Amino acid sequence: LAKTTQPISMDSYEGQEVNITCSHNNIATNDYITWYQQFPSQGPRFIIQGYKTKVTNEVASLFIPADRKSSTLSLPRVSLSDTAVYYCLVGDLATDSWGKLQFGAGTQVVVTP
Amino acid sequence: EPEVTQTPSHQVTQMGQEVILRCVPISNHLYFYWYRQILGQKVEFLVSFYNNEISEKSEIFDDQFSVERPDGSNFTLKIRSTKLEDSAMYFCASAHRVSGNTIYFGEGSWLTVV
Numbered sequence: 001l002a003k004t005t006q007p008i009s010m011d012s013y014e015g016q017e018v019n020i021t022c023s024h025n026n027i028a029t030n031d032y033i034t035w036y037q038q039f040p041s042q043g044p045r046f047i048i049q050g051y052k053t054k055v056t057n058e059v060a061s062l063f064i065p066a067d068r069k070s071s072t073l074s075l076p077r078v079s080l081s082d083t084a085v086y087y088c089l090v091g092d093l094a095t096d097s098w099g100k101l102q103f104g105a106g107t108q109v110v111v112t113p
Numbered sequence: 114e115p116e117v118t119q120t121p122s123h124q125v126t127q128m129g130q131e132v133i134l135r136c137v138p139i140s141n142h143l144y145f146y147w148y149r150q151i152l153g154q155k156v157e158f159l160v161s162f163y164n165n166e167i168s169e170k171s172e173i174f175d176d177q178f179s180v181e182r183p184d185g186s187n188f189t190l191k192i193r194s195t196k197l198e199d200s201a202m203y204f205c206a207s208a209h210r211v212s213g214n215t216i217y218f219g220e221g222s223w224l225t226v227v
Contacts, residue, residue, distance in 0.1 A: 038156070043206070043218030043219050043220050043221050044204070044218045045218065049214075093214040096163070096168055096169065098214060099168075099206075099216060100169055100171070101158060101216065102158070103157075105155060
């Protein structure tokens with residue numbers, strides 16, 4: 001699985017957009033980018049997944065530039081309940097080793113009123 | 114939305130005792146996993162299970178750990194002789210893999226070894 005680098009923490013106010021960028025310079029051709037969210041004492045929760053360009057769902061958007069060496073998770077108009085740790089993971093979904101997810105330290109997002 | 118459910122939510126056990134953590138994966142999923150997270154540390158992969166056998170395991174998953182799918186719905190993690198350092202949150206996860214690669218996690222079982 002490709003190594004990822006993301007900021008340790010980010011602070012935001014309610015209603016603002018939060019953008020978390022993840023670097024994955026060694027991403028392989030078949031690798032996908034997946035983001036998880038984790039609240040304290042809870043299991044990681046899948047947010048979004050993408051391969052290239054832009055993916056959007058009801059929770060977030062994922063922007064992936066053409067070189068795919070980085071990606072940005074965008075959380076629109078955050079609320080206090082978006083305070084959590086966000087993890088970026090990169091890997092080949094087609095291999096059995098995909099299930100061996102390698103979580104880093106993630107990005108602690110703190111949203112204040 | 115379908116969920117992975119885990120029991121117990123919290124268990125306190127004495128060092129050296131056996132512990133069984135139980136999980137009910139999402140019903141049509143084929144791949145099952147256990148992860149753990151020691152307080153304040155990263156989420157760590159323990160083991161993956163498919164077609165009634167272990168497909169991959171980490172170095173953490175030594176002989177004191179075992180997994181089993183005793184029936185069509187449950188997936189268990191057994192720790193034979195618990196140590197203080199086994200205190201952690203244990204997460205069960207599952208994925209279909211054929212119709213989707215998203216791995217869904219349960220809420221966790223918090224194990225405290227005293």
